[in-house]
Amino acid sequence: MNKKNTIKIFDTTLRDGEQSPGASMNIEEKLRIASQLEKLNVDVIEAGFPIASDGDFEAVKRIAKTIKGPEIAGLCRASIMDIDRAWDALKYAGERGRIHTFIATSDIHMERKLQMKPAEVLAAAVKAVKHAANYTANVEFSCEDAVRTRLDFLAEMVEAAIDAGATVVNIPDTVGYTIPFEYHNIIKHLKDNVPNIDKAVLSVHCHNDLGLAVANSLAAIQAGAGQVECTINGIGERAGNCSLEEIVMAMRTRHDIMPYENNINTEHIYAASRMLSTITGIVVQPNKAIVGANAFAHEAGIHQHGMLMDKETYEIMTPESIGLNANKLILGKHSGRHAFVARLTELGYALPKEDVQKAFVRFKSLADKKKEIFDEDLDAIVADEIIRVPEVVKLIQMNVSSGSFAAPTATIELEVRGKLKKVAVIGDGPVDATFKAIKKLTRMQPRLINFSVGSITGGTDALGECTVRLEYEGHEVLGQGAHSDIIVSSAKAYINAINKALDFSQRTKIHI
């Protein structure tokens, strides 16, 4: 157990989370998430893998320059080139910059992937940690696939890494294979058998392949781990990572038997979850613990009766504790700018003045068409009006005719790189005609992976939100668009995806 019983929360939404299929974010989006993580007061933000691409490098650098509270970590393999590149981005955070270097230590990874002997792996790790320690005292070392590593070798690696200068040593369950009892024993074994273990914090990083990431992380904390690596909404490779909101609320709610503290401002959890869903288009299942739409809905009659008499009969934590306001204010036609800005702030949006003005104009025009404006509508307005990539392609105007008789025809005018272009195209339906027209005007042939339409809130007057996932030059991008006309919102979503694809293709890629 570490001295003050405070468990450090290391958020890797922007690194491990971003590696999950379809979760790529651009720099602006990463910065928004990072500033929400700052509000949550996480101890460490893992901002990316700087050597992976120029885009990753820039994101880590911008976050290191901009974010003031939390430490900023950058991932790098146990190689001099990786570490140098990582520090080039991290140095802007000064002492808060953390180099996170790793190498695989399980027999299967060492033999098949690295093709190195254990002694060579140990030497490479020591060399990497020493090199990193020349830049900063803030060095984390990870034994990739630690759970499947021979325990005596794992202990040897941990001892050597600490001797070389690592102040945090991570024991990840890279493949999501362990169970709480086993993981507890691994951490306890290291605590009991590594002679210099008190000189470093033991960290845990669990994947959710068996649905045990949070349970395993808690078991490790009880065995003496002092840092948990986790992500918002539990996003991450494959089945995802340990979910930040679940582990934090478990510690808080069962403080009676788990007397550990953490520094998280839990009332920002809900906004963080929504922001990530809006940016990535990866929605949270309704029954997801803590942040799912039904997590605080007590619908069964007998529950409602109990709840009316005393909330504590069924409620183990309050919705307010995660920033979900039970008596939330629904905005409408008569809501003024003050109420509008207050609600945006509660939802986690800190917008500059001119953006507030743009969003407010859009809000007023929507309120004229629709009686009640819900939080989801506000998310859509902000996503649609404000959070935009550079608009190389802009929608000027469009008209689509369709029905059971006429051939669906889309007439669309776009501004492409500053030039106005117009075309009329026939398609298999109004959406097909629209997409074909945009492709023709932009001369791009992205592959459509997925197209979905949803109404953001109930009622026929609701905003229709469309999501388009495209593949272009090897990148998957997600576009979103909202409008009270579904066909217009599908055009906006398609154009948004195209602009993101163009933004991505300008970045140099160094895939590893």
Ligand SMILES: [Zn+2]
């Ligand atoms: Zn991972």
